[in-house]
Amino acid sequence: MKILVVGSGGQLGRELKKLHTSDDANSWMFAARDQIDLQKADDLRRLNEWKPDVVVNCAAYTQVDKAEEEVYACWEINALGVGRLAKKCNEIGSWLIHVSSDYVYHHNPGRPIKEEDPLFPRGIYAASKAGGETLVREFNPKHIVIRTSWLYGNEGPNFVKTMIKLGETKSELRVVADQWGSPTYTYDLAKAIRKIIRTLADSPNAEFAGTYHYANEGVINWHGFAREIMQEMGYDTHVLPITSAEYAAAAPRPGWSALSLSKIKRVFDIFPPHWRISLKSYLQELKKTI
Ligand SMILES: NC(=O)c1ccc[n+]([C@@H]2O[C@H](COP(=O)([O-])OP(=O)(O)OC[C@H]3O[C@@H](n4cnc5c(N)ncnc54)[C@H](OP(=O)(O)O)[C@@H]3O)[C@@H](O)[C@H]2O)c1
Numbered sequence: 001m002k003i004l005v006v007g008s009g010g011q012l013g014r015e016l017k018k019l020h021t022s023d024d025a026n027s028w029m030f031a032a033r034d035q036i037d038l039q040k041a042d043d044l045r046r047l048n049e050w051k052p053d054v055v056v057n058c059a060a061y062t063q064v065d066k067a068e069e070e071v072y073a074c075w076e077i078n079a080l081g082v083g084r085l086a087k088k089c090n091e092i093g094s095w096l097i098h099v100s101s102d103y104v105y106h107h108n109p110g111r112p113i114k115e116e117d118p119l120f121p122r123g124i125y126a127a128s129k130a131g132g133e134t135l136v137r138e139f140n141p142k143h144i145v146i147r148t149s150w151l152y153g154n155e156g157p158n159f160v161k162t163m164i165k166l167g168e169t170k171s172e173l174r175v176v177a178d179q180w181g182s183p184t185y186t187y188d189l190a191k192a193i194r195k196i197i198r199t200l201a202d203s204p205n206a207e208f209a210g211t212y213h214y215a216n217e218g219v220i221n222w223h224g225f226a227r228e229i230m231q232e233m234g235y236d237t238h239v240l241p242i243t244s245a246e247y248a249a250a251a252p253r254p255g256w257s258a259l260s261l262s263k264i265k266r267v268f269d270i271f272p273p274h275w276r277i278s279l280k281s282y283l284q285e286l287k288k289t290i
Pocket of ligand 1: 008009010013038039059100149152156
């Protein structure tokens with residue numbers, strides 16, 4: 001199988017790049033924004049030459065708060081650009097594995113959210129991610145949409161790295177305690193994507209097409225997550241709980257992002273590790289570099 005990763009310069013894209021060295025069965029290509037820019041329709045012509053069997057889209061406009069101002073850019077990349085990519089994949093007969101977000105939900109059914117639950121995207125970023133998903137389904141029947149949450153990885157900035165930096169210097173921090181979800185290590189998600197690709201290679205028809213959740217197992221709020229990071233790092237920084245209203249971010253965040261993982265377990269035999277276990281191994285890796 002020939003696999004093309006679009007958006008290979010981001011957290012998840014770079015994780016997939018690292019992981020592909022241990023995959024001899026497939027040939028991988030990586031395109032960062034300078035090679036495939038989702039805002040430039042002409043760039044997609046490259047797919048005619050490369051003819052990948054599977055495209056993994058990790059590219060996205062991810063500045064959630066800035067999106068409230070940069071509405072057009074966010075919509076152009078996350079919805080229209082993704083739609084164009086899906087159309088091109090359909091044209092060349094390739095699968096599209098597209099990464100989406102827990103932000104499409106914004107409601108609490110009182111249990112882990114299932115893939116078929118209704119979407120209530122709030123804010124420009126959330127709406128653009130929901131729009132992108134819709135266009136993927138519309139334009140390419142050979143699609144896998146993966147909704148994930150609270151990503152952190154070895155590359156690029158993320159919540160864990162921010163907490164470590166603050167923990168080094170601050171004696172007290174205030175962190176939101178009314179948003180619940182599952183922190184997800186990009187290494188685990190990258191491995192899940194690799195497993196999905198292997199399954200698709202064994203089954204060329206579209207029986208696996210659909211929408212799936214992938215997150216690390218277990219649910220916590222940001223305050224609890226921050227406390228765990230401080231504890232693991234051996235910092236005695238006090239982490240105080242605040243509300244989303246007190247934090248007052250520009251874009252709304254979902255209060256409940258607990259994603260049901262039953263479908264991905266059942267269909268792809270993928271069993272995500274618990275977030276605590278993944279955080280520990282992430283920090284062990286990170287400590288080697290600081
Ligand atoms: N981070 C999270 O907490 C989180 C949670 C749930 C879902 N997700 C989703 O997971 C996916 C991966 O997220 P991530 O954390 O790896 O994001 P990331 O680190 O922000 O990476 C996104 C990548 O997309 C690239 N990009 C932006 N605009 C582009 C365009 N017009 N054309 C091509 N590439 C473009 C960026 O390049 P530049 O740096 O050059 O702009 C960057 O390399 C995204 O779909 C995101 O929506 C993320």
